[in-house]
Amino acid sequence: MKIFSKQKDTLDILAFPPEILVEKGQYLLVSEGDKFMLAQVIDVSYADIPGILEDMLREVSLEIVNHENIFDPFDTGSLTIMIKEARMIRCKIRCIVEGDRIAHNSSWLPSRFRSCISVAKAELLRNVMKLLGKRRIHIGTVGGEDFWVDAESFDGRLTIITGKKETGKSHVTKLISTTLVEYGALVIVLDINGEYVNLKRRVDGSQSSIALRHEVLEPGKNFKVRTEDVGLRTFMDILIHVYDTPSSSSREFFRIWNAVKKNKGEVTLRDLIDTIQKTQLHESVKEALMSRLMAIEATGIITDNEDCVTSFDEVAKCISGKMLVVNLRDLLPSTRRMVVEYLLSKLTELLQARRLPPIFLVAEEAHLYLRDTYWDDMVTRMRHLGLSPIFVTNQPDSIPETIYRQADNIILFNFTNEADLEAIAKTSRIDSESVKAIAASLPPRYCLLIGYLVKDIPVVVKVREIDAETMGKTRLFFELYDRQLHIARVGKEQVA
Template sequence: MMSRPILGRVLRSGSPLYSYVYSDYPMPVGSYVYAEFSVLDRASGSKVGRRVIGVVSNSSYSPIIERPSIVDLRSESSQEYSVPSISIMSIYIVADITSDKPETPRYPLPPGTAIYPAPPEYLRILYELPEKGFIRIGSLSEYSGIEIRLRVNELSRHFLVTGATGSGKSNTVAIIADRLTRIGAPVMIFDVHGEYVGLQPEDGDSSRVRVYEASISPYKIPPKILASMIIRDPAATKQRRLLARALRILNREIGDTCSKGYGISLAVGEIYSKRSAAKRISEDLDEEPAQTPSSMYKKILVDIVRSISGSSKAYDSKVVESVIDKVDDFFETSPIDLEAPRVVDMIETGRIIVIDVSRLSDDQKAWVLKLYVDELLDHLKMTVASGRRSLPVVFIVEEAPLFLPADSSTPAKESLQRFAREGRKFGGVLGIVSQRPRSLDPNVASQLQNFIFLKLVQEEDRRAVMNIADSLDDSLAQILPSLPKGRAIVMGEWIGRFPVLVDIDQHTGKRRGVSPDLYGLWSSGSRASEEIVEEKFSIEGGWVL
C-alpha cells in the first residue's frame, strides 16, 4: 500500500464510475486521486488487486452533530473555536490502470477503501502521449509537469469549444489554431466580433496570420443568393426574380468583358462608360456621379432592372421601384468590394486566416458564412474528385448559435449541417465555438466528437453538453460550474478514451477579447483629467468664481 497521506475513505459506490468519499476536510473540486483495492476473482477464487485514478467532482462540508448555541457567538468565546465536521465528496473514477494500460473501470470501489493524492507517475500512464502526431494544448490540472496533447488525425471528427463568457474560449481557439498552423495546417476563423484581429503567433512570426475584412462582391455571389440577401422578405418572390434576372445579365456582361483581358473593376468601368455614352444610364440629380466600381455596378444594375421592366409587362412600376430602393439600401449599408477574394483564394498552408465579419449585420454574416462554407466544401470535393491531393482545412465558427440555432432557420444553417456531415470525407474540419450549447442545432452537434468544456454555470447548458457528449457522466459534469478561467474538461477521440482536466496554455499573442481592466482604465482617465484641471489652474493663476 501507499505511504502517502490518506485523504479519505470510500463511503459507498454507486457504480464502477463514481463513489462517495468521507473525510475530515474537503478536497478541492478537480483534484486527482488514487485508490487501490482487492476484488474476488470468482473463476479462481483468489483476490486480485486493482488500481484506479479518479477526480473530485463535488464536495460538501457539514458538522457531524449540529449543536448551535448562543454561547458560541459571545466575544469571550475562544478564537480557536471549531465544530467536529465531515466532508462528503463525489469521486468520478476516470480509469483503471492496474496493468499500466488504462482501461474502463469495471469494479466499484469497496466501502472503506483509502483515497490518496494521485502520484504523477500514475497520471502519466493515463495521459502522457508522444509528441509526433500531436499538438500540446496545456498541462494536466494541478500537475504542470504533465503535458496534455491532442491527436491531430482525430480532428476530422470535428470539435466543440464551449464555456460561459470569460471562461477562456477565444484563448483556447488561439492555442489550437496557432499550434496547428505550426505543423502546416491552414486554419480559418470566422471572426464575428473581430477578436482575432491583431493576433500574434507564439513564435513571433506575424506572417503566419492573414486578416481579411469580409466584404461582399456582387459579381462573385450567385445571383439567386445575392437577390435573397438584398430582398429578405419571404413573400417578395416577384421582386427577387426580377433582381436575380438583372444580376445574371450584368454578371454575364462583366464575364464577357473580363475575357478580353480586363479585371473585374476595369470591366465594370468599361461597361459603365459604354452605357453612359449610349445614354442608357440615367443620372439621378440627387446622387453623386458614380466614381467607384461598386457605385458603377449599382447604377448599371438599376439600369438593367428598369430595362427588363420596360420590355415585360410582368413587373409593374411598384415592384420595380421597390427593387431599386432595396438595391440602393444594400449598397449604402454593406461593405462592397468587387475584387473581394473567394474563400478558396484565402487558403494558405501554415497560416491562420482570420475572416473579420464584425462590420456586417447578423443577417449578412449568416449569408457570407453560407457562401464560404458551400464554396469550401465544393472546393474540397472537386479536389478529391480530380484525383489531386486535398489539403485539409480547419474552419472555425465563432458565436455558432447565431448561425446554428436549435429552433429556427438561418441562411447558413443548412450549409453548416452539410459541411458537418460530409466535410470529414474530403478534408474539411469544422470547429464550433459557443457560450450557449443549449441553443445549438442538434443535427450539427451530433456530428461533433471532440470537446473542450470550459466553465458552464447554467444547468440547461450542462444538460446540453451531456446530451452532445454521450460519455460525459453527470458525476463529472458537476465540475463544470467550479472550473476556474482557462481550465477545461477535454474529451473525445483527440484525447483518447478518458476525459482529462486541462489547464489550457495561455496564448501570449491574443490581445483582443480579453476582459478590460475597467478600474484601471477609468481611474487612469480620472487622474489624467485631474492633471489637466490642475495644469489649467496653475496657468490661469487660480479659479475664477
C-alpha cells in the first residue's frame, strides 16, 4: 500500500487486491521514523485509471467476437490486469502521534514511498486514547481484540445512543448500565418496553451480578406518591403539559391549591376535588378541572393513603450501586408522561438538596414521553445537579439540535435513511462524510463510538454479549410456530 494523495483531512491510499483486508471503520497506521498517523477507512473503491473504460470495452468486444479469451502465451497481460484491479482506500486522518504527544491538526505528512502502512491493533488505539481509567467497561471487540472504555467517560456527560430498530441500541445500554451498577453507581431507568425488569437474572435463570441491587417500580402498584409530595409546581406541569389544561382553568387551580393549603395545612387530592365541587366557578372551568383530577385519581399513582405511599428518597438510597427500573410498559401515554414529570421534578429537588448522590438516568425511547423543555433543562443543568443522562432513541431527528451540540458521547448503530444520518452528521464531533459512510454500512451489533469516551478518535466496535435476561428480542410468529411443531414432533416420536 502506498499513499496516493491528501486533500485536507482525507487521505487516499493505493492498494492491490492481495493487500486489501480492511473494512470501513478500521484504522490504518501510517508510520515513518518515530511518528505515525492514524487514518480511518471510510470507503474502498476501484482506482480511477486513465483509459480504463476504453481498454475494458476493447477486451469485452474481442471476447465476444472470438468467443474465447485472448490468447496470451507469455502472460504479458498479467501486469496490465493487476494495474486495472488496483483499489483506492479513502481514509480520514484522525491524529498524528509522536511519542506521548497527540495532535489532531498537524501538517505533518509521511513519505509516499518510505512510509509503512499496516492495520492498527486495538491495543495501539487504547494506548493512543489513553483509556487507562480504574473502571473499565468492556464494550466488545475491535478486529477480534477486546476493547473497553472508561466508566468515568459517562460520568457528568450527555450520552446519546441511536440507530435503527433491531441493531442493538438497548443491548449496549444494558451492558453499560449493569457495569456502572457493578462499579457502585445509582442508575435510574425509564423503561418503556419492560426490557430491564429481568436484568437480575442470567440467561440460565441464575442470579446475575446485580441481582441484589436491582429494583423495579411499578407506578400505581408499588410506586405511589402523596399529593403534597408532588407539589404545586409539578402538579401544574402535569395539568398543563400532560392534560392540556387551559390557562383560565390553571389559574383557578393555582388559587384553589393555595386555599386548601391555607385552610387544611396540607393538600390532598380528595380535598382538591371537594373544594372545586363546592366553589363557585364557571361551568367550563369546573368541568375541565374535575375531569382532569378524576383522571389523575384513576391512575392510582397519586394517593391520599399514607400506608401505601412510596418514599422515593428511601427507594433511591444507594450504598454499593443500584439499578432502579421504573416500568412504564403498561401505562397509558398520558400516565407515562405524568410519571416522568414527577420523577424528573423529584430528582431535581433531591439532587439540588444533595440528598441523592450523582446519578445516571437512562431514558429509553425518550422522545415518546419527554417534552422538549425538559431536554433542554436537563442538559443545561446536568453538570451542576450531578445528573448524567443517557438518551436512547431510533428517531434522531426527534432530539433537538441544541441537545446534539452538547452531546459528549454518541454511540451510533446502523442508519440508512438520509434524513436520520443528516440529523446526526451535522452535529456530531466528527466530519459528516465519515458518519454517513460508516453508519450506513454497520451490521447489527456493530456501533460507531464518537466523542469523549474514545477521546475524539471514533472507533467501530462489535458489541459483546451480556449474561443477563435482556428481554429485548423481537417476538416472531413463525419462530414460535416452528418451535411448537418441533415439540409436537418430538412428543409423537417419544410415544411411538
